[in-house]
Amino acid sequence: MINKFIHSKLFKQIFRFGIVGFTAFLIDAGLLYVLTEFCHIHYLISSIISFTVSLVYNYILSIFWVFDVKMKQTIKEVAVFVILSIFGLGINQLVMYLGVDLLHIYYMLCKILATGIVMVYNFITRKIFIERAGE
Numbered sequence: 001m002i003n004k005f006i007h008s009k010l011f012k013q014i015f016r017f018g019i020v021g022f023t024a025f026l027i028d029a030g031l032l033y034v035l036t037e038f039c040h041i042h043y044l045i046s047s048i049i050s051f052t053v054s055l056v057y058n059y060i061l062s063i064f065w066v067f068d069v070k071m072k073q074t075i076k077e078v079a080v081f082v083i084l085s086i087f088g089l090g091i092n093q094l095v096m097y098l099g100v101d102l103l104h105i106y107y108m109l110c111k112i113l114a115t116g117i118v119m120v121y122n123f124i125t126r127k128i129f130i131e132r133a134g135e
Contacts, residue, residue, distance in 0.1 A: 016066045017123055020058055025115050028054035032111055043107045047096050048089065055085055062126055077129075084125045088118045 028050045035046035059081060063073065073081075092114045099110030 013066055013127075014123075017062070020061045020066055021115075021119050021122075024054040024058040024061075027057055028115065029108065029111055033108065036107065043100060044093060044096060047093060047107075047111070051089055051092050055088070058122070059085075067126065080129050081126075084122075084129065088121055088125075091121060092118050 031050035031053055032043070032046050035041045035049060036043045039046075041049075095114035095117060096107065096110050099105040099113060100107045
């Protein structure tokens with residue numbers, strides 16, 4: 001049963017999603033740090049910028065490599081992705097604000113927590129909305 005799961009489409013998607021997510025996290029966290037520490041941009045503004053950049057990267061790889069959507073995305077499908085992403089950004093910003101401003105946790109640690117929460121949200125919503133749209 002485990003061998004069957006390892007060779008399943010879902011396992012491959014989760015594995016690929018993990019690779020894409022990890023590299024997107026490196027982009028997100030790296031850009032957040034650079035913008036906040038070196039460009040002296042407030043961490044919440046830096047977080048919006050870094051999240052958006054990593055989101056575009058994540059979207060492109062999710063469409064073409066993780067969920068293997070062969071057909072061209074329609075305006076409606078892209079709009080759904082944008083709306084879902086805005087919710088993801090909202091979750092990210094809420095976790096960052098609560099962690100940093102209310103609980104006084106270092107912003108980079110909050111970014112790790114926010115990323116974990118948004119990652120689960122992204123996989124579920126993309127699995128439901130993006131992959132099904134491509135079938």
